[in-house]
Amino acid sequence: MNIQDKTVISAHELLAPDSHGNSSVKYILLALCVLAALLVPVVVKDPSHQNLAILILMAAQLGVAWNIVGGYAGQVSLGHVAFYGLGAYTSTLLLTQWGFNAWVAMLCGGLLSAAISLIIGWSCFRLNGHYFGMATIAVAEIIQIIFTNWEYAGAAVGLTLPMDQQGWGSMIFTDKAPYYYIALGLLLVTLAVNYWIEHSYLGYYFRAIKDEPDAARSLGINLSRYKQIAFAVSSFFTAIGGSLYAQKELYIDPGSVLHTGLSIKMALVSILGGVGTLLGPVIGAGVLTFIEEGTRALFGGSGRGTDLVIYAALIVVIAVYYPTGVMGWIKQFFARRKAVKAQKEQDVQEAKREAA
Amino acid sequence: MSLLRVESVSKRFGGITANQDVSFEVGAGKIVGLIGPNGAGKTTMFNCIAGYAPPTTGEIWMNDIKVSGMSPEQCARAGIGRTFQVARTFTSMTALENVMVGAFLINKNVGDARQSAARLLSFVNLGQFRDKPAGSMTISEQRRLAVARALAVKPRLLLMDEVMAGLNPTEVRETVDVVLKIREEGISCLIVEHVLEGIMPIADAIVVLDYGKKIAEGSPEQVSRDPKVIAAYLGDE
Numbered sequence: 338m339n340i341q342d343k344t345v346i347s348a349h350e351l352l353a354p355d356s357h358g359n360s361s362v363k364y365i366l367l368a369l370c371v372l373a374a375l376l377v378p379v380v381v382k383d384p385s386h387q388n389l390a391i392l393i394l395m396a397a398q399l400g401v402a403w404n405i406v407g408g409y410a411g412q413v414s415l416g417h418v419a420f421y422g423l424g425a426y427t428s429t430l431l432l433t434q435w436g437f438n439a440w441v442a443m444l445c446g447g448l449l450s451a452a453i454s455l456i457i458g459w460s461c462f463r464l465n466g467h468y469f470g471m472a473t474i475a476v477a478e479i480i481q482i483i484f485t486n487w488e489y490a491g492a493a494v495g496l497t498l499p500m501d502q503q504g505w506g507s508m509i510f511t512d513k514a515p516y517y518y519i520a521l522g523l524l525l526v527t528l529a530v531n532y533w534i535e536h537s538y539l540g541y542y543f544r545a546i547k548d549e550p551d552a553a554r555s556l557g558i559n560l561s562r563y564k565q566i567a568f569a570v571s572s573f574f575t576a577i578g579g580s581l582y583a584q585k586e587l588y589i590d591p592g593s594v595l596h597t598g599l600s601i602k603m604a605l606v607s608i609l610g611g612v613g614t615l616l617g618p619v620i621g622a623g624v625l626t627f628i629e630e631g632t633r634a635l636f637g638g639s640g641r642g643t644d645l646v647i648y649a650a651l652i653v654v655i656a657v658y659y660p661t662g663v664m665g666w667i668k669q670f671f672a673r674r675k676a677v678k679a680q681k682e683q684d685v686q687e688a689k690r691e692a693a
Numbered sequence: 694m695s696l697l698r699v700e701s702v703s704k705r706f707g708g709i710t711a712n713q714d715v716s717f718e719v720g721a722g723k724i725v726g727l728i729g730p731n732g733a734g735k736t737t738m739f740n741c742i743a744g745y746a747p748p749t750t751g752e753i754w755m756n757d758i759k760v761s762g763m764s765p766e767q768c769a770r771a772g773i774g775r776t777f778q779v780a781r782t783f784t785s786m787t788a789l790e791n792v793m794v795g796a797f798l799i800n801k802n803v804g805d806a807r808q809s810a811a812r813l814l815s816f817v818n819l820g821q822f823r824d825k826p827a828g829s830m831t832i833s834e835q836r837r838l839a840v841a842r843a844l845a846v847k848p849r850l851l852l853m854d855e856v857m858a859g860l861n862p863t864e865v866r867e868t869v870d871v872v873l874k875i876r877e878e879g880i881s882c883l884i885v886e887h888v889l890e891g892i893m894p895i896a897d898a899i900v901v902l903d904y905g906k907k908i909a910e911g912s913p914e915q916v917s918r919d920p921k922v923i924a925a926y927l928g929d930e
Contacts, residue, residue, distance in 0.1 A: 538797040538806070545783050545794045552781035552839075555743065556846055557769035557798040613785070 374521055378514040387513035391585065393626045394520035395578060400606030400618025401527045402574035407604055408612035409540060410567040411547025412462070416473030417575050417603050419457075419480045420450040422595035424576025425583040426484060429496050432507065439508035443580040450576035451569040458565040474597070481595040495590025498583065508584045516585045523581060524619075527574045531615055534570070543567055544613070575603070605648065609655060611664025620663045625651075696721045696881050697742070697850050702751030702761070704737050711737040713905045714751070719850060724872065724882045726892040726913070729902035730925055735885040736778065738902065739852050742883070743775045744768035755850065769798065774848030778855050780835035784828030788819060788838055791827050795845025813841040817871050833864040837871060850881045857888040865891045893917065901925065 377390050399421070407413050427446035431437040437445070461472040485493050503509050510516060534540050542563050545553040550560055583589045602625070610621025628651075632643040659666050695718035704712040711734045719725045727735050740746035742753055744765040753761040755771050763771065783791050792810035793803075800806055814820050817837040822830060827838060836856050843851055853872070857865050869891055875882055886892040893899070899916040901909040903925040909916050916922055 537803060538801045541786075541790060541794050541797060544785050548783040548785050549781040551745070551765075552777065552783065552842075553794070554745075554765035555769055555775045555777075556795045556842065557766050558794075559764075559766045 371525070375518075378517045384513050387517060389626065389630055391513060391517050391520050392630070393623050394517070394524050395581060395585075396602070396606055396626050397619040397622035398520065398524040398527050399575060399578045399603045400610065400622050401524065401531055401615075402571050402578060403603040404571075404607045404612065404614075404618050405531060405534065405543075405574075406564070406567040406571040408607055408614070408617075409535070409547065410543035410564055411613075412564055412567065413466075413470045413604065414473045414568070414571075415470045415600050415604060416475070416477030417572070418595055418597060418600040419473075419477040420454060420572040420575040421579035421582070421599060421603075422480060422484065422589075422591070423450045423453060424579030425589045425594040426490055426496070427576070428580035429498060429583045429589055430490065433496065433498060438506055439584060440506075443508075443577055443584075446580045447573040447576045451573040454568045454572035455565055458561075458568040462561045462564045462568075474600070477595070477597065477600060481591050481597075484595055485591045491590065493591065495588060495593075496583075498587040500587055509587065516581075519584075520581060523577060528615065528619075530570065530574070535615060539563070539566065547613075601648075605652065609651065609662055611662030614662075614664040617662055617664040624663070695719060696756060697883070698754040699738075699742065700752045700754070702738070702741055702748040702753060704734070704741055704746060705749045710905050712741065712748070712902075715902065715905075715907045716751075717900045717907065717910060719881050719883050720897070721849075721881055722876060722879050723897040724876055724884065724895055726896040726899045727883060727885045727902065728887075728889065728892065728899060729908075732904075733902040733925075734905040735902055736854060737905075739775065739854055739883075739885060742768075743773055743852055769846050769848075772847075772849040773852065774843035774846050774850070775852040776836065776839040776843050776854055776856060778858075780832070780839045782827045782830070782835045782838060784826070786827055787824050788814060788827050788830065788834075789823045791838055792841045792845050795842045798846045810841075810845060813844050814838075816844070816874065817841045818867060833860050833867070836860075837868065840871060840875075844875070844880070848880060850883060851875060853882060853884045853886075855885055855887060857886055857891040860888075869895055 378387055381387055381390065399417075403414070403417055424443070424446035427449050428437075428439065428442035431442035431445055432439055457473070457476050461469055461476065464472050484490050490496065498509060499507070500509065503511065505515075508519070534543070542553070542558055545556070545558060546560055546563060554560060579594055582594060586593070606621040606625055607618045608621070609625060610619065611617030625648075628647050629644045632647060636643045655662065661669070697719040699715060699717050701714045701716050702712055703710065703714055715734075715738060717725075727738065729735055737746060741748045741761070744760065744763045744767065748761050751761070752759060755773065758771050760768050760771050760773065783794060786794070789807065789810050792813050793806045796806035796809045796813075800809070811820070811823065814823060817840055819834060819837055819841065822834065822838075827835065830838065840851070840853065840856065856872075857868050860868065865888060872882055872884070873895060884892055884896070893913045896913050898911065899909075899913050900907060901916055901919070901922050903921075908921045908925060909919045911919075
């Protein structure tokens with residue numbers, strides 16, 4: 338029998354979360370990964386390398402957050418930067434103008450974004466597919482224009498965070514290591530929430546809405562309610578990611594936290610790694626950040642935009658050859674290996690029988 | 694009193710009248726067949742009952758609840774389950790997970806949903822396919838999976854849209870068995886069907902539509918002898 342026949346697996350099948358994997362091995366692997374991640378700042382002392390690690394973690398966190406609505410629920414938002422910016426601006430204004438504790442300010446930014454996502458979702462979820470994506474781009478552009486012209490929020494000049502108020506209360510540090518641990522913690526929390534969603538009824542509902550919305554309705558699922566839940570949770574964590582960016586860079590303006598390219602990046606991180614999978618965006622973030630920073634270092638000022646060319650090429654390659662992303666590719670690799678092994682065992686048994 | 698009452702329902706799409714002044718009833722625990730030639734308005738009638746296309750005029754009642762004007766998800770909560778002409782399987786899930794999505798309407802607990810979904814899979818004779826990716830099942834299996842999924846919301850009326858179309862005789866028999874078991878559970882079935890050999894022997898009543906109008910209603914024997922029905926299916930001389 339041809340092995341190829343056995344291993345042809347549909348894209349959907351590959352992306353389905355494992356409900357019956359070998360869990361103890363998985364937990365040990367997970368614990369090892371977390372331990373390794375915790376040790377990075379201890380081993381890596383070069384601030385620029387530490388910075389690269391932070392960038393990967395932050396990109397991964399955004400991808401994981403985007404994946405809730407774009408991957409699991411299949412509502413491809415291309416305006417997520419709006420929530421990123423809202424989070425960054427809200428926490429920065431609360432910190433600098435109102436003297437809030439940075440952590441409380443971060444949380445407020447997240448909640449405000451989630452609330453605004455409900456309003457945006459209420460109108461945009463009347464549209465389906467590409468039209469929803471286009472509407473989210475428009476909303477993000479509107480928000481960018483508002484902030485570019487809003488004096489209180491620094492308008493086009495942007496806002497600066499006080500570098501002299503260092504400490505955990507204001508979440509401002511000269512070292513990179515604290516930012517690394519905050520980014521790692523945030524990524525783990527976002528992953529944990531994603532994991533919980535994936536394994537609760539919400540995860541099933543989101544996937545049902547993505548697969549067959551009409552059938553989902555016939556089972557009593559209110560489409561817009563559950564799309565809005567996915568959108569709100571996703572925007573909450575995107576906004577928290579935006580706040581962290583502000584705390585790390587100590588300067589934000591519409592060009593840095595409300596830039597359309599960031600929306601695309603959030604989606605791309607997820608798509609490259611594997612949409613609708615828990616760890617796909619983490620892998621995607623690693624690959625993409627290396628490309629981005631690598632081309633920047635390699636080509637310097639003269640190579641501006643090279644990363645964008647590579648982005649574009651990547652999108653084409655993924656769309657044509659690996660619509661399931663890196664995670665899909667890995668799963669396919671293991672599925673094929675398993676099929677080969679099963680085939681070999683079968684052959685051995687047949688040979689034995691013939692010999693007998 | 695009847696479980697489902699369709700009272701002079703008309704459905705117009707612009708200038709096209711898909712259903713005109715159709716009335717019929719489905720008794721509790723009965724199997725009713727809704728038949729008619731292509732384009733007779735059977736699926737439109739289904740969509741009216743299940744909330745996908747609210748009737749232009751007329752009313753639809755489930756016991757004492759008026760369901761016409763409700764959204765599909767509200768109809769599901771009111772006790773109307775349905776399947777589709779194309780199975781509309783959730784292809785990213787296993788067979789069991791497909792049914793679990795339905796079961797969550799009753800109970801949001803994953804373990805409980807898994808248990809009741811497993812029971813329903815066995816009920817439609819798909820117990821051995823629990824962990825099979827639903828997208829890789831045969832058409833016949835996917836149709837029965839859709840029935841199990843619809844049953845998971847604990848409906849009192851199940852609308853089945855051409856569950857037997859395109860199946861071989863063995864598969865038709867399997868499906869007929871499932872329909873009879875559903876009636877034993879006290880659930881009414883309204884079945885749109887082209888395969889008359891499948892539906893005629895098991896139906897308690899048949900409603901015949903032609904060009905959007907009801908042209909006959911009665912027991913399968915009465916209907917199959919009705920000259921208007923014969924004319925609609927075979928054409929006038």
